[in-house]
């Protein structure tokens with residue numbers, strides 16, 4: 229990872245790389261008679277890109293919806309790990325990756341159950357996500373849309389915000405510094421003032437990624453970020469996701485249909501079929517697993 233050599237550290241977690249960050253244990257979800265998820269277990273390690281793949285209707289989006297608090301699972305648990313003391317901390321400054329990681333080695337780990345939390349609480353704890361369909365404000369500029377990603381960290385009272393005094397002003401400047409870093413990292417300078425609705429689809433998807441990144445997430449959930457893109461747009465998006473991972477140091481869970489993309493950019497892959505985990509491993513291990521070939525790759529032929 230190039231994280232330490234680069235000025236950006238937009239990750240909200242200082243968990244040392246390789247430690248378990250998100251632990252999903254025996255998660256089940258039913259809609260009436262439909263079992264969307266059945267005893268799904270897997271672990272996302274800090275510092276990885278972890279792909280979740282599977283045929284249509286396998287339960288991938290349902291799984292992300294459970295993690296982000298939109299769906300309430302019928303059974304099981306979802307735990308996010310923190311370095312003691314940093315849980316849900318307000319992020320208004322760049323975090324120094326190296327010193328935080330060094331500190332982390334000294335500190336103990338705290339576990340926080342996300343299982344029954346509402347989406348805004350999960351977001352405050354540092355889980356950001358993008359959606360399959362673009363969910364941006366068309367009339368607002370790129371900058372304004374990305375700034376909205378900061379709102380969960382904005383806590384100034386109305387009077388000081390209105391008078392634009394002391395703390396409110398300092399806070400606003402700190403937020404802008406982070407937003408500018410995001411714009412710089414995702415190369416959105418040329419579009420910053422344009423209304424999002426006027427931009428090409430591929431760029432809108434990048435703005436969505438930018439808004440999620442502006443939260444300085446501990447964990448970033450991306451639901452099919454390349455859906456509906458042509459080959460060139462997909463290649464661009466894959467590069468930006470790698471930058472978010474390698475340069476900004478953010479741990480990512482990625483749902484993606486394109487197997488080539490998954491194999492190229494992820495370190496760990498969990499395969500779902502009919503709501504169950506049928507394989508979990510490195511891209512090579514998963515590619516060569518007969519159950520996966522049967523259920524997923526076979527279905528593509």
Ligand SMILES: Nc1ncnc2c1ncn2[C@@H]1O[C@H](COP(=O)(O)OP(=O)(O)OP(=O)(O)O)[C@@H](O)[C@H]1O
Pocket residue numbers: 259262263264282283284285286287288289290291
């Ligand atoms: N809100 C809901 N109400 C009822 N059933 C649902 C709901 N959301 C998902 N399901 C069902 O749960 C199962 C899993 O759906 P889900 O969308 O999670 O799969 P997926 O792997 O994300 O599929 P795709 O690749 O097509 O997006 C499907 O049978 C789906 O019809």
